[in-house]
Amino acid sequence: MSRVGKAPITVPDGVQVNINGNHISVKGKLGELSQEVDPSLSIKLDNGILTVERTNEEKQTRAYHGLYRALLANMMAGVSEGFEKKLELVGVGYRASNQGQKLDLALGYSHNILFEIPSEVKVETQTEKGKNPIVILKSHDKQLLGTVAAKIRSFRKPEPYKGKGVRFVGEYIRRKAGKTASK
Numbered sequence: 001m002s003r004v005g006k007a008p009i010t011v012p013d014g015v016q017v018n019i020n021g022n023h024i025s026v027k028g029k030l031g032e033l034s035q036e037v038d039p040s041l042s043i044k045l046d047n048g049i050l051t052v053e054r055t056n057e058e059k060q061t062r063a064y065h066g067l068y069r070a071l072l073a074n075m076m077a078g079v080s081e082g083f084e085k086k087l088e089l090v091g092v093g094y095r096a097s098n099q100g101q102k103l104d105l106a107l108g109y110s111h112n113i114l115f116e117i118p119s120e121v122k123v124e125t126q127t128e129k130g131k132n133p134i135v136i137l138k139s140h141d142k143q144l145l146g147t148v149a150a151k152i153r154s155f156r157k158p159e160p161y162k163g164k165g166v167r168f169v170g171e172y173i174r175r176k177a178g179k180t181a182s183k
Contacts, residue, residue, distance in 0.1 A: 005065030009050040009073050010079040017050065024072065028079025031120070031140040035071055038064045043072075050076075062140055078140040085149040087135040091156075091164035096125045096133045103135065107156040107166070115155075121148050134169065 011017055014090040015028040024043060025034040037043060040061040042053050052069045054061050058098055070112060077083070095106040103123055105113040117123045121139040139145040149168070158165035165170065 005052055005054075005062075005069045005143075009052075009069065009076055011025060011045070011048045011050055012076060015076060015080050017045055019045060024075075026072075026075045026079050028076075028140070029092075030079050030082050033075045033079060033141060035068075037068050037072075040064060041068055045083065054115060074142045078142055082138055082140050083142050083145050085137045085145055085171060086169040087137070087152055088167055088169050089133045089135070090158065094133060094164075094166075095127065096126050097134050098123050098135075103152070105152070105155060105166075108164075113155050115152065117148060118144060121142055129144075 012028070015026060018025045022037045022039055023034065024037060025032065033055040038060070038061075040055050041064055041121045042055060043050050044053065050072060052065060052072065054065050057101075069120075074164055089105070089107070091108060093106065093108060094095055097104045098117075098148045101123065103115045103121060103125075105115065107113060117137075120141055121144060124136040124138075126136065137145055137149055137152075139148075153166045153168070156165045158171075158173045160174060161178055163173050163175060
């Protein structure tokens with residue numbers, strides 16, 4: 001049995017949960033999220049505790065059990081506390097700035113990259129002298145936040161020789177020795 005799927009989800013204070021058949025919607029102080037749940041699972045809400053249960057023991061249903069429980073737990077955490085991702089631009093001349101929801105990145109190409117951030121994600125940039133620029137993304141939707149962060153990282157992935165590129169703060173980059181190391 002799925003250890004993740006068995007764990008109950010505690011509904012935080014100030015969060016409203018609506019279960020409508022296989023459709024669940026969650027509303028909190030930071031926003032509103034909804035999720036369509038597979039029909040092979042049943043969702044129950046008792047005294048502020050949400051549980052996900054299987055209706056059969058098929059392999060696909062067992063896989064969905066942990067998945068949908070994790071998605072629902074992320075929805076609860078998102079609308080009550082929110083999520084944050086920080087990206088660091090490592091490289092000489094790499095810069096980031098934003099005007100509202102437009103992110104302007106200078107990543108060593110012949111042109112700047114203008115990236116329109118979805119309205120659900122709040123963007124902020126930090127530039128301090130002597131430190132790498134940092135892009136801070138905040139949202140109540142963990143899936144959308146991860147997608148936007150991965151897209152920004154894909155503009156210039158960290159390379160293994162000098163470590164230049166866009167990386168998550170705290171991400172470890174495996175470094176390689178260059179051609180001169182073979183002698």
